[in-house]
Amino acid sequence: MRSLVTFTFGLSALCAGAVQSQVLEFPPSAVLVAQRSAEGGPAKFAVGPFSEEKVEFRTVEGIRHSQVWKVREPSLSTGQIAASLGDQLTGKGYEILFSCIDDDCGGYDFRYELDLVPEPAMHVDLGDFRFLTAWRSEPEDYLSLMISRTATGGLVQLDFLGDEHSVVVPVTAATPQEAASPVATEASVQVVAAPADDVEEALTSVGRMSLDDLTFATGSSDLSEGQYASLARLAAYLMSNPDKTVALVGHTDSEGSIAGNIALSKRRASSVLERLVSVYGVPRRQMEAEGVGYLSPRASNLTNEGRLKNRRVEVILTSTQ
Secondary structure: OOEEEEEEEOOHHHHHOOOEEEEEEEOOOOEEEEEEEOOOEEEEEEEEEEEOOEEEEEEEEEEEEEEEEEEOOOOOOHHHHHHHHHHHHHHOOOEEEEEEEHHHHOHHHHHOOOOOOOOOOOOOOOOOOEEEEEEEEOOEEEEEEEEEEEOOEEEEEEEEEEOOOOOEEEEEOOOOOOOOOOOOOOOOOEEOOOHHHHHHHHHHHOOEEEOOOOOEOOOOOOEOOOOOHHHHHHHHHHHHOOOOOEEEEEEOOOOOOHHHHHHHHHHHHHHHHHHHHHOOOOOHHHEEEEEOOOOOOOOOOOOHHHHHHHOEEEEEEOOOO
């Protein structure tokens, strides 16, 4: 028996009083793990692979909604998930504008040009992912899917462009204990799945994850005040696994000297470590702080967007058992 996961979108036709629905059929194990809504304005959808140092995007106006779904069936491949969802979209009147498979998309370069929900909610295996962008003319809307997997099952990020009246209300026919609880969409990522499990999955499967929701005061190494979902998830994992150790590694863009950037990146990693100790009670012995400056970029430093992606703190699992 399969579960119906229903995405109800208020599209342009909503202004005329009609509510459009898009139904995607997932396995019964599918749960919503994160969602967010971007501010209104230009939104980009990839319609070509990474080529000649860039990805071809189509820019459209509207509010972009993102959801990440976890398909907890390890036997399903990314190809099977992509084929099922793609067939359903074409059956609903969508035209597939672009689709690709890992290396053909552009691998690492393609993935890091996309605005994906941060790990551990959305993880992309660079050797096993599928991507597609679809468009429908009546009513007009855009939709993209990034499909990848971990050792415990598939991950699907769905991005949908709607107008200012759009809402995304997920409904699942799974049993109540399996179903994800809807949360209000905001510009920040809302995590709604068991967090420590996903942190453990990211650290044990790829050995690292990026703490992408952290912010630092301008020109400062001090972590800004506020609640950070990534730190809460990491703290829960470390407190539940006292035998595990991690390194917090700071990264910068390439502006400035290498020595200055290494020092700044280490200070920022140290600021994160101190927050984990003082606020979350994580034992200091489980963590160390280091900095590598601009020596490990994940995007080009030639653009503002790329430099922003490169300024980050990552957590790396250092335990060997």
